[in-house]
Amino acid sequence: DVKVTQSSRYLVKRTGEKVFLECVQDMDHENMFWYRQDPGLGLRLIYFSYDVKMKEKGDIPEGYSVSREKKERFSLILESASTNQTSMYLCASSDQGRANEKLFFGSGTQLSVL
């Protein structure tokens, strides 16, 4: 069965900490995404990557960076966590080779920044 795995289901961090959210997919997908999900705002795209070492900013990249050193792994980094980054973070992947392929989502990481 295909899988997108996010390393933590719940995470609690302090303001100012550097935070790493890890995502691994086992489907050999080219595309990987990081979204944050907030009530009333839906899913907002933070960053996406369409190849190793390639990244593109989404709609809300401020305060975040990403790393994709290997095809299967896409990391989201909060350089200095702030309380307004408390949210549910969803990782997703998709195949690039065929049009209109669906996204496969991880189960999410609920991050609380205190």
Place this chain on the structure above:
Amino acid sequence: AQSVTQPDIHITVSEGASLELRCNYSYGATPYLFWYVQSPGQGLQLLLKYFSGDTLVQGIKGFEAEFKRSQSSFNLRKPSVHWSDAAEYFCAVGGYNNNDMRFGAGTRLTVKP
């Protein structure tokens, strides 16, 4: 930039009643359109998708959606809602390579007995 608008934040329907969830999109090229559902505590599951051909597409769980280019809409419908349909529904639009997928804010569906 592409965007998706779901005008209804929350909808309540009675079990057995029909359902229509609205979705409007903005996209500069040929849109690829999707509806996802997220049940409480669950991940997102694809209901259906459209990229070309017949403008009425059928999905899982008895859902269908109609693409109307002139109205930039992709509304989701179900003729008879079941209690298990209570969830949050997201409309999404993307391009050919799926590398710029955008989601709407979601519509939360409550089903009354």
